[in-house]
Amino acid sequence: MLETAGLSRTFGGLRAVDGVSFAVREGEIMGLIGPNGAGKTTLFNLITGFLQPTAGRVRFRGEDITRWSPDRVTARGMARTFQNIRLFRGMAALDNVVVGGHVQTGATLFDAVLGTPRHRREEREIRARAVELLALVGLADRAAVPARSLAYGDQRRVEIARALATGPRLLLLDEPAAGMNTAETQALMGLIRRLRDDHGLTVLLIEHDMKLVMGLCDRIVVLNFGRTIAEGAPDQVRRDPQVIEAYLGAHTARPREARPGTSGPPVLAVDRVTAGYAAGDVLHDVSLDVGAGQIVTLIGANGAGKTTLLRTISGLVRPRRGTIRLRGTPAGGMSPDRVVGLGVAHVPEGRQVLARMTVLDNLRAGAYARRDADAVGWRGGAIAQDADALLARFPELRARRRQVAGTLSGGEQQMLAIARGLMARPTLLMLDEPSLGLAPRIVERIFGIVREVNADGISILLVEQNAQLALETADRGYVLETGRIVRQDRADRLLGDEAVRRAYLG
Amino acid sequence: MTAVTGFYAAYSTLILFSGVAALLALSIYVTLMAGQLSLGNAALAAIGGYTAAILTKTYHTALWPALFAGAALATAVAVLIGIPCLRLRGIYLAIATLAFGEVVRVAALNLPITGGALGLVGIAPLVSFRHVYGTLAVAAVFFYRLERSRTGRALAAIREDEAAAQAMGIRITAYKVLAFAIAGWLAGLAGGLAVHFTYLINPAQASFGEAVTILTYAVFGGTGTFAGPIFGAVTLTVLPEALRFLKEYRLLLDGAILVLVTTYLPNGVLHPVLGGRVAAAARRLARGRGSPQREMRRA
Numbered sequence: 057m058l059e060t061a062g063l064s065r066t067f068g069g070l071r072a073v074d075g076v077s078f079a080v081r082e083g084e085i086m087g088l089i090g091p092n093g094a095g096k097t098t099l100f101n102l103i104t105g106f107l108q109p110t111a112g113r114v115r116f117r118g119e120d121i122t123r124w125s126p127d128r129v130t131a132r133g134m135a136r137t138f139q140n141i142r143l144f145r146g147m148a149a150l151d152n153v154v155v156g157g158h159v160q161t162g163a164t165l166f167d168a169v170l171g172t173p174r175h176r177r178e179e180r181e182i183r184a185r186a187v188e189l190l191a192l193v194g195l196a197d198r199a200a201v202p203a204r205s206l207a208y209g210d211q212r213r214v215e216i217a218r219a220l221a222t223g224p225r226l227l228l229l230d231e232p233a234a235g236m237n238t239a240e241t242q243a244l245m246g247l248i249r250r251l252r253d254d255h256g257l258t259v260l261l262i263e264h265d266m267k268l269v270m271g272l273c274d275r276i277v278v279l280n281f282g283r284t285i286a287e288g289a290p291d292q293v294r295r296d297p298q299v300i301e302a303y304l305g306a307h308t309a310r311p312r313e314a315r316p317g318t319s320g321p322p323v324l325a326v327d328r329v330t331a332g333y334a335a336g337d338v339l340h341d342v343s344l345d346v347g348a349g350q351i352v353t354l355i356g357a358n359g360a361g362k363t364t365l366l367r368t369i370s371g372l373v374r375p376r377r378g379t380i381r382l383r384g385t386p387a388g389g390m391s392p393d394r395v396v397g398l399g400v401a402h403v404p405e406g407r408q409v410l411a412r413m414t415v416l417d418n419l420r421a422g423a424y425a426r427r428d429a430d431a432v433g434w435r436g437g438a439i440a441q442d443a444d445a446l447l448a449r450f451p452e453l454r455a456r457r458r459q460v461a462g463t464l465s466g467g468e469q470q471m472l473a474i475a476r477g478l479m480a481r482p483t484l485l486m487l488d489e490p491s492l493g494l495a496p497r498i499v500e501r502i503f504g505i506v507r508e509v510n511a512d513g514i515s516i517l518l519v520e521q522n523a524q525l526a527l528e529t530a531d532r533g534y535v536l537e538t539g540r541i542v543r544q545d546r547a548d549r550l551l552g553d554e555a556v557r558r559a560y561l562g
Numbered sequence: 563m564t565a566v567t568g569f570y571a572a573y574s575t576l577i578l579f580s581g582v583a584a585l586l587a588l589s590i591y592v593t594l595m596a597g598q599l600s601l602g603n604a605a606l607a608a609i610g611g612y613t614a615a616i617l618t619k620t621y622h623t624a625l626w627p628a629l630f631a632g633a634a635l636a637t638a639v640a641v642l643i644g645i646p647c648l649r650l651r652g653i654y655l656a657i658a659t660l661a662f663g664e665v666v667r668v669a670a671l672n673l674p675i676t677g678g679a680l681g682l683v684g685i686a687p688l689v690s691f692r693h694v695y696g697t698l699a700v701a702a703v704f705f706y707r708l709e710r711s712r713t714g715r716a717l718a719a720i721r722e723d724e725a726a727a728q729a730m731g732i733r734i735t736a737y738k739v740l741a742f743a744i745a746g747w748l749a750g751l752a753g754g755l756a757v758h759f760t761y762l763i764n765p766a767q768a769s770f771g772e773a774v775t776i777l778t779y780a781v782f783g784g785t786g787t788f789a790g791p792i793f794g795a796v797t798l799t800v801l802p803e804a805l806r807f808l809k810e811y812r813l814l815l816d817g818a819i820l821v822l823v824t825t826y827l828p829n830g831v832l833h834p835v836l837g838g839r840v841a842a843a844a845r846r847l848a849r850g851r852g853s854p855q856r857e858m859r860r861a
Contacts, residue, residue, distance in 0.1 A: 106725065130731035138729075144722035155719045159731030161712055165740070168711030169704055175711065222731055 057082040057226055057258050058134075063102055063112035064282075065095075070466065072098040074282035075112070080226070085252055085259045087269040087290075090279035091302055092358060092521055093492050096262045097139050099279065100230055104136050105129045117225065131159045135224035137215040139231050139262070145204035149214045152203055153189050156221025157182030182221070189217040193247060208235040208336060216247070220255075227251065229261040233268050234359050235336075238538070241265060245272050264358035266560070270294060278302065281495070303560045304524045321384050322347050323484045323515040324369065324400075329378030329388070331368045332539075337376065338364040340539045346484060346515050351506070353518040353526040353547065356536035357560050362519040363405055365536070366486050369517075370402045371395040383483065396425045401477035405488040405519075407469040409476070411462030415453050418461050418472055419443045422479030439479070446475045449508070467498035474505060478514075485509060486517045491525065503529055523560065527551045535559050570691070573803075575759065580799040581694035582756045587779035587791035588701055589748035594785045595714070596741040597721030599652065602643060602659035603749045604772035605666035610636040610750025611757040611767065612676050615685045618758070625688045625758065633750035640746025641739055648738050663773050670765040681764025682757075689758035697751060698792075705788035717741060782823050784830020793832050 058080040065073045073095040080086045088096050101107040103114055105126040113122045121129055135156075144152050161182055167175040190196050193213040198206060203214060212232055219227060232248070233241045245268055251257045263269045269276060270290040278286040278293055280302040286293050293299055324346040332338035338361045346352045354362050367373045369380060371392040380388040382398045390398075401422075410418050423439045447454040450471050456464060461472055470490055477485055487506065491499040503525060510516050520526035526547075527533050533550045535543040536559075543555045550556055570577065586603055593600040610632035617628035647658050670676040677683075708714045716737050719727040724734055757763045766772070775798075783794020801819070805812045823831060 104729070106728070125733075126725075126728040127731045127733045130729060136729055138726065142723045142726040142729075144719055144726065146722055147718065151715070155715050155727075155732075156730050158712065158716060158719075163712050165708065165711065165713045168713060169707045171707065178712070179710075218730070 057117060058103065058260065059115040060099075060103065061113045061115075063099070063114065064110050065098055065102055065107060066110050071282050073102060073109075076279070076282070076284055077112075078277050078284060078287060080258060080260050082258055083252065083256070084274040085248060085261070085272055087273035087276040088260060088262045088279065089264070089266075089269055089276060089293075090285075092489065094279040094302075095282040096279055097230055098282075100136065100228055100262065103129075104134060104228065127159075130222050130224075133223070133225040134228065135219035135222045135226075136228040137212070137219055137230055137232060139234070141208075141211050141215055143203040143211055143214055143218070146202060148200050148202055149195060149206060149210075150183075150186050150190060150199040152214055153186035153217045153221045154182055156189075156218040157185060158222070160185075160221070160223050186217075186221060189220050190214070192220070192250075193217045194243065209237070209240040212236065213244075213247075220251075224257065226258045226260065229259065229263075231262055231264060233263055233265045241268055244268070248272060266357070300557075304522070304557065322381075323350075323383055324517065325379075325381040326365070326369065327379045327381070329365075329368060329375045329380060331364060331373050331375040331378075333364075333373070338539050339368065341378070342536070342539070342541055343378075344534055344541065344544075346517050347531075348483075349510070349513055349515055350532065351510050351516040351518060351530040353520055353530035353533045354536055355520060355523045355526055355533060355556065355559070358521075359538075360536040360559070361539040362536055363488055366402060366404075366488050366517070366519060369395070369486065370400065393425055396480055397427075399481070399483035400486065401480045401482035401484070402486045403473045403477045403488060403490065405492065407466075407473040409461040409464070409469050409472050412460060414460055415457045415464070415472055416443065418476050419446060419479050422476035425480055442479055442481070446478060450475055450505075467494050467502070470494065470498075470502055471505065474502075474509070478509065482514060484515045484517065486519075488519045489521060490518070491520060491522050499525065523556055524551070527556075574691070576800065576803055577691065578689070578694050578759050579756075580796045581698050582752045583776075583779060583795035583799045584698055584792040585694075585701060585748055585752035585755070586776045587783065587795035588705060588788060589745045589752065590776050590780050591705075591785055591788060591791040592717075592744045592748070593741050594780060595721060596717040596738050597724075598648075598738060598741065599656045600644075600647075600659045600742065600745065601656050601773040601777060602640070602662045603745060603776050605663035605768040606636040606640055606746050606749035607753030607756070607772075608666055608670060608763070608765075608768035609639055609753065611753030611763045612670065612682070613750075614754030615682050615757045615763055616675060618686050618688065619682065619684070625693070629751055629754040632754035633747045636750025636753070637743050637746035640742045640749075644739050644742030648735060648742075660770060660773060663768055663770065667765045667768040670768060676765070679765065681762060683762045685757050685761045685763070687759060687761060689755050694755055694759075697755065701748060702788065702792065709788060713737070713740070778820060780830075782820065782830060784827075784832040786829060787832065790830045790832040794830065797831075 061077050063073055063076045064071065076099060088099065090096055098107065102109045105124045108123055113120060115121065116132060116134060121132060144155060161178040163175040163178050187199065190199055193216055195210060195213055198210060203211060206214065216232065233244055236244060248259055252259060273290055275288060276290055276293045277284055278299050285298045285302060286296045322345040326342060326344040328341045328343055330337055330340055342365060354365065356362055364373060368375050371390045374389045379386060382400060385398060387395055387398060410421060413421065420439065420443065426439065447457055452468055453472055453475060456468065461469065464472060490502050494502065506516060506518065506529060518526055518530060527550050530547040533545065533547045534541050535556055586607060589603050613632035613635050614628040617623040617631055618625065643662050647655055650658050671679055716732045719730060719732055720734050720737055727734055779795035779798055780791040782798055783792065784790030802812060802816060805815055808815060
């Protein structure tokens with residue numbers, strides 16, 4: 057049904073998808089998995105025409121569709137959903153699905169203006185079809201609700217109904233279960249099975265929820281650093297050592313010896329915090345401490361709520377319940393700039409350096425909230441000195457200090473993001489996925505920096521996909537699963553723990 | 563003379579201007595339907611106006627053929643400008659189309675056939691109420707049907723999310739060009755109609771100020787449905803006359819109204835969402851209690 061041969065795509069120097077060849081057979085449900093940044097969504101975009109490959113071919117239903125535009129691909133019988141839901145937000149749920157009927161109809165503007173029978177018949181048909189499809193995904197009673205007002209899980213299902221309205225033979229689902237609760241995920245699995253069994257669809261899906269992938273898929277392809285590292289039945293893939301390593305990380309550093317517990321109040325104390333977004337709570341009763349001088353890591357699968365917890369501590373998300381204390385000061389619901397003032401530096405996922413500013417200006421921006429007396433001076437105050445000191449620590453950045461940050465490599469951007477965080481002279485540094493999309497050698501360097509920074513007395517809260525490496529670096533670890541802390545212990549005891557493996561691979 | 567004809571005699575120019583303004587507002591609305599902020603409509607109207615005026619004045623063409631010729635030329639220009647401009651988005655498209663307007667203005671200023679800075683004067687008085695409002699009525703029916711058609715849905719989908727629209731199999735470039743073509747046709751027609759009751763046309767009619775005025779019609783009235791731009795155009799054409807007693811403070815109040823509308827009614831005065839809110843508020847009042855939580859969720 058679908059076949060790729062040597063499909064590749066580079067972004068600048070990064071090989072996002074690197075010679076991927078695989079095939080989806082008619083009537084099967086195939087899973088596409090891999091750690092964050094492995095290139096899964098890029099591969100979807102290459103197949104559906106949203107991105108042009110730099111090399112390789114795509115064949116679909118016996119036709120070479122390489123470099124076709126997305127609308128042609130859809131017309132040929134391939135429909136997709138998007139990772140970060142792209143509904144027509146202002147339209148009602150039903151109207152979203154009706155738009156999906158576009159390629160199934162052909163009435164022209166003249167038909168509509170003149171009200172020809174063709175226009176009227178088609179309108180009747182696609183409305184009826186849209187009503188059926190909404191009922192199929194279980195949203196018949198939400199038809200008139202504007203898409204933007206629907207709950208997150210409902211939005212995902214409207215997207216599926218909309219994709220089905222294009223009359224596809226192959227359905228590509230990008231993280232269909234993201235943001236769904238357990239019951240919704242169960243219902244979704246039933247739906248996908250019915251689409252295959254009753255409607256004869258072939259399904260290719262990207263998903264991080266391993267229960268879904270392992271329970272639903274006939275075969276699975278695993279991607280890491282843009283390459284396929286395994287392909288086969290769920291049980292086979294789950295036991296593949298390369299897959300386990302891709303997800304949990306390999307043994308790279310030697311486990312650190314346990315350090316004595318710290319005295320005095322913790323730098324950060326999160327107590328029974330519940331928080332989330334308009335669509336629903338992501339965190340439930342989460343409690344977590346970071347002691348002075350400690351490295352604490354928070355691990356868990358994608359969508360577990362790790363980033364949301366960091367954002368809540370930073371003041372970007374308001375906690376609905378519970379308290380957050382920073383060195384004893386209540387900080388729950390405080391604005392982000394005041395949290396920074398209390399000595400918290402947040403290095404966000406995906407670095408988020410100020411791409412159009414130079415390295416030096418990025419560092420200066422990191423010191424924006426500082427109010428120390430000698431921060432600025434006639435010939436460089438403390439801020440300038442700190443910037444010099446950091447550039448000395450990061451020779452890679454020193455060489456590029458006048459370069460615009462957007463032109464740095466991923467690893468350099470990650471270093472810059474950390475250095476920028478340090479410019480605020482924090483007592484607590486929060487790192488969100490610092491190893492994301494970086495080659496092992498660079499990851500090693502970044503984690504070396506984390507240990508160095510910690511040796512200077514700065515406490516660290518580390519969110520990391522690479523659980524192995526994170527646990528080898530940290531003093532203590534917390535395992536987060538669907539918004540709840542399911543396990544906490546000394547990091548060396550969590551290493552090799554079954555709960556950790558389950559949290560990632562199901 | 564009856565009251566109606568007396569009223570029309572006194573205000574005929576204003577009434578005709580309102581109709582033309584409504585057509586211009588619809589011409590910018592059709593591109594906004596596809597999420598494209600194009601500000602070339604004043605220039606397209608000027609192209610239609612000059613063409614029709616030259617045809618009736620110099621070549622003594624009949625009115626409708628002259629109007630259609632002007633509209634056709636404006637359509638052709640809109641498509642030619644539209645195709646390269648569709649690579650641009652948002653504010654860049656607005657800037658590019660404004661620049662196009664300047665080109666038209668400067669060309670009109672310097673070409674012998676357009677009469678230079680003075681423009682063309684003494685154009686035959688061929689247009690009356692039925693021409694302007696007949697055209698507007700046809701346009702209104704057209705938009706009513708368009709909004710309820712496959713084409714209208716495709717435009718709305720492009721406005722909401724281009725990538726998702728493409729994933730639905732919608733050929734977004736073709737539909738954007740179609741929107742530009744309809745905009746060109748309407749603007750060209752409006753320009754041709756106007757010159758035959760103002761009797762003159764000059765390069766200032768392709769100016770930046772005119773382009774912005776047309777945009778304010780649509781923004782003021784609301785772009786949720788075609789009735790919004792028509793309402794906005796008529797209101798903003800009539801309002802300055804109604805406020806004439808304010809003398810020099812008139813522009814001040816004009817500006818204040820626009821600021822208030824854009825701040826407090828960002829969707830315009832006529833909008834389905836606003837209508838829905840008013841209905842919901844009425845229902846709450848009827849039940850005798852408010853529901854702040856519900857409002858929060860909606861926000």
